[in-house]
Amino acid sequence: MSNGIPLAEALARYRPDAELGALPELTDADTLLNAHHPDHLRGSVVKLVVGANAGENCQRELANLLQSEAFIDEADLAGTPVTDIDVLVIGGGGAGCAAALMAAEKGARVLLATKLRLGDSNTVMAEGGIQAAIEPDDSVQRHIQDTLRGGHHAGDPALVSAMAGDGPEVLRWLIRQGMQFEQTPSGDLHTRRAGGMSTARLVHCRDYTGLEMMRVLREAVIQHRSIEVWEQSPAVELLSNETGQKCVGAVLTSLLDGQLRIVRTRSVILATGGLGRLHLNGFPTSNHLGATGDGLVLAYRIGARLRELDSFQYHPTGLLHPTHLAGKLVTEGVRAAGALLVNGVGHRFIDELLPRDIVCSAILRECAEGRGIRIDDQRVGVWLDTPRLERANPGLLEKQFPNLMTRTRVSGIDPRIEPLLVHPTLHYQNGGAVIDANGATTVPGLYAVGEVAGGIHGRNRIMGNALLEIISFGRRAGIAATANRDRGPKKVTLEHVNRLRRALTLADMPLTRRAPQVLPDYAAGGVWNR
Amino acid sequence: MSTSTNEGKQPDVTLTINGLAVKANEGMTLVEAAWHAGVPRVTSVGCMEGVCGSCRVMLRRGKEVTVDLACQTFVENDIEVVFLPPASAPRHHYEIDDFKDGWDIHARFHDIFPEASRCRHCHGCDNACPKGITVENGVALADAGRYREAGEAFFECIMCELCDVACPELIAPAHVGLFSRRITAHFHLRPPNLIHRLEELRQERQGATLKESDEE
Ligand SMILES: Cc1cc2nc3c(=O)[nH]c(=O)nc-3n(C[C@H](O)[C@H](O)[C@H](O)COP(=O)(O)OP(=O)(O)OC[C@H]3O[C@@H](n4cnc5c(N)ncnc54)[C@H](O)[C@@H]3O)c2cc1C
Ligand code: SF4
Numbered sequence A: 001m002s003n004g005i006p007l008a009e010a011l012a013r014y015r016p017d018a019e020l021g022a023l024p025e026l027t028d029a030d031t032l033l034n035a036h037h038p039d040h041l042r043g044s045v046v047k048l049v050v051g052a053n054a055g056e057n058c059q060r061e062l063a064n065l066l067q068s069e070a071f072i073d074e075a076d077l078a079g080t081p082v083t084d085i086d087v088l089v090i091g092g093g094g095a096g097c098a099a100a101l102m103a104a105e106k107g108a109r110v111l112l113a114t115k116l117r118l119g120d121s122n123t124v125m126a127e128g129g130i131q132a133a134i135e136p137d138d139s140v141q142r143h144i145q146d147t148l149r150g151g152h153h154a155g156d157p158a159l160v161s162a163m164a165g166d167g168p169e170v171l172r173w174l175i176r177q178g179m180q181f182e183q184t185p186s187g188d189l190h191t192r193r194a195g196g197m198s199t200a201r202l203v204h205c206r207d208y209t210g211l212e213m214m215r216v217l218r219e220a221v222i223q224h225r226s227i228e229v230w231e232q233s234p235a236v237e238l239l240s241n242e243t244g245q246k247c248v249g250a251v252l253t254s255l256l257d258g259q260l261r262i263v264r265t266r267s268v269i270l271a272t273g274g275l276g277r278l279h280l281n282g283f284p285t286s287n288h289l290g291a292t293g294d295g296l297v298l299a300y301r302i303g304a305r306l307r308e309l310d311s312f313q314y315h316p317t318g319l320l321h322p323t324h325l326a327g328k329l330v331t332e333g334v335r336a337a338g339a340l341l342v343n344g345v346g347h348r349f350i351d352e353l354l355p356r357d358i359v360c361s362a363i364l365r366e367c368a369e370g371r372g373i374r375i376d377d378q379r380v381g382v383w384l385d386t387p388r389l390e391r392a393n394p395g396l397l398e399k400q401f402p403n404l405m406t407r408t409r410v411s412g413i414d415p416r417i418e419p420l421l422v423h424p425t426l427h428y429q430n431g432g433a434v435i436d437a438n439g440a441t442t443v444p445g446l447y448a449v450g451e452v453a454g455g456i457h458g459r460n461r462i463m464g465n466a467l468l469e470i471i472s473f474g475r476r477a478g479i480a481a482t483a484n485r486d487r488g489p490k491k492v493t494l495e496h497v498n499r500l501r502r503a504l505t506l507a508d509m510p511l512t513r514r515a516p517q518v519l520p521d522y523a524a525g526g527v528w529n530r
Numbered sequence B: 001m002s003t004s005t006n007e008g009k010q011p012d013v014t015l016t017i018n019g020l021a022v023k024a025n026e027g028m029t030l031v032e033a034a035w036h037a038g039v040p041r042v043t044s045v046g047c048m049e050g051v052c053g054s055c056r057v058m059l060r061r062g063k064e065v066t067v068d069l070a071c072q073t074f075v076e077n078d079i080e081v082v083f084l085p086p087a088s089a090p091r092h093h094y095e096i097d098d099f100k101d102g103w104d105i106h107a108r109f110h111d112i113f114p115e116a117s118r119c120r121h122c123h124g125c126d127n128a129c130p131k132g133i134t135v136e137n138g139v140a141l142a143d144a145g146r147y148r149e150a151g152e153a154f155f156e157c158i159m160c161e162l163c164d165v166a167c168p169e170l171i172a173p174a175h176v177g178l179f180s181r182r183i184t185a186h187f188h189l190r191p192p193n194l195i196h197r198l199e200e201l202r203q204e205r206q207g208a209t210l211k212e213s214d215e216e
């Protein structure tokens, strides 16, 4: 990818008031997606050989992890301390906290175990907002339609209508927990229209929606009498009953001292988030350090069905520069507020508010066809024209996007004066564990909520639906998991691990690779010793 | 826009991280430098963009000691960096659902955070805050019952709790800030558009149940 317009030349040519020319019409979105979306890269998809999805498509690097050996075997369990609890929540992002709070409210004793710090998550980084149909011209029905259409009709209508129907109640619950939102002068919740929405539906707290949500839920969880929190405690395996058919607990390790712990429970709620830090297809990512797809690996090994394993969201506007922010997002809210995308020859090339997969493919097309702006051989991008936005609305960037301004200020960039150089970044896992409206997976005793679950966003997520999903299904699973009045496990085993190992052996697959990943290699630094 | 890149450069900055001498490239953050050098046990990292509050470090430049976020601080020659252990559990406890009435919030606040009235205006919290929040003033506003304004002061708070560590009176300013924000939403955020939609949905549900019982 050494073609493109050199940065200095493109910068010299750039004017915030230049004529951009007519927007070329998008005649065939499918052809654009097939030619340029990373999901369609040659060789990036393989067929799974073992497990509940055998024979189905899966992204290649993810397939390697799903079809791998566990870290733990029976010998490790002997003498390991055991904790008994009603509900175990794995993952301390928004989904995990919502589930824990609801389970506790329903009377369960809850243990929330999380890999890093409580609240260190993708949730805290969400900027744009959360969807809920609350405006007079909007309806739950329209929200459902937009979500299904945005997902190319691959989503499960039952899950989508459960989520959209919960929207207004989710906002009320969040406000009750103490979350603030942007208001209009008359006190209404302020809404924006963003990509893929037929009307304004995005509720937000300036561009810190996820931070506001996370710090409130984190505080609520810490303060709650019935919730115990274990930080730096990743789950490295689930536990099953004697037949390997039911989930009855998990094995946790400690990043601080490596000590293993067994947790026995009636219900496990997986809320481990996404997998951007696997850097699929070599892309940079917007995700936090802990997003290594662990939940998918654990769920698959115990026999849960997964879905849309070949479909990922690449956010169109990841920063390309400076290096230490590479892959980090410029929220879609900036485009929703009117910022345009401009290529190296000074033209607009796509309607900026089309669904993300289409905008992303269009940017990759500009870069591939030599109309990108080139920093060096590896890095080519397009402009996000923030100075033009600032010209049209003086003060808007500072007022509505303080997060963006703070981050760029640290790096000595002023988006009011210089356009931002952007390139698609690995952002979201569209699919995940198959669940029902309670968040229950196909394995009894195991729930999955949030980004680790699938079925809502089909093959493409529209902005603001993830934050809604995590609270809607987090709450549902918290309630359902507490209602599970099983006696609790008699015996905890690794029967499911043995089962997958047998299947791998029969299929002549290597047993050398171990998963879950837990931390990206570049961050492991000797702590997490396999 | 500066176009300098680090790729291919020789490491040219020397510093210590958690007691180990390491080399780094100019322009690296302290997190990148720690990983680059393979410093063990650096897992208090998350977002790498200054919003999660995990990467708390103590910095020593000569005699001067400060705290900051490792993902927002760039390497310098001879700086000593220590990644701080996770913050300990908070000592102030409340559950927001226990508050029944907005009128007695101020009394409840003083029960929960009795130390807040004893601020000695030492600026320790302000100096510690990596986000430039006027923490001391925020505490004073809360202590005066001005929760909305106090909460607003903490708007960019990322829960790093460095101010809590700095406070000699154990006031826990970060939690005072969150209390102020939560109380404001819990008691005062009553948006008409949301409330109207909730009511419409309630009536729809009621209609649906009535219809069901008609049909039986
Ligand atoms: C930069 C960014 C911006 C975004 N903006 C928006 C937006 O504006 N609107 C929107 O709707 N969505 C947005 N999203 C998507 C949304 O934030 C996430 O999909 C959602 O928050 C996921 O929530 P979660 O609780 O499922 O996962 P997370 O919030 O990622 O939490 C998962 C937790 O599980 C922990 N964990 C992982 N593995 C293990 C393990 N093995 N054991 C124990 N714990 C583990 C992690 O450390 C983490 O704490 C954005 C995402 C990013 C990255
Ligand atoms: S107010 Fe305290 S907790 Fe919040 S960012 Fe500043 S130092 Fe951190």
Ligand code: SF4
Pocket: B118, B119, B120, B121, B122, B123, B124, B125, B126, B135, B136, B139, B166, B167, B168, B169, B170, B171, B173
């Ligand atoms: S550190 Fe504590 S005592 Fe000092 S000014 Fe801040 S709140 Fe007051």
Ligand code: FES
Pocket: B044, B045, B046, B047, B048, B049, B050, B051, B052, B053, B054, B055, B069, B070, B071, B072
């Ligand atoms: S890693 Fe999140 S604030 Fe530094």
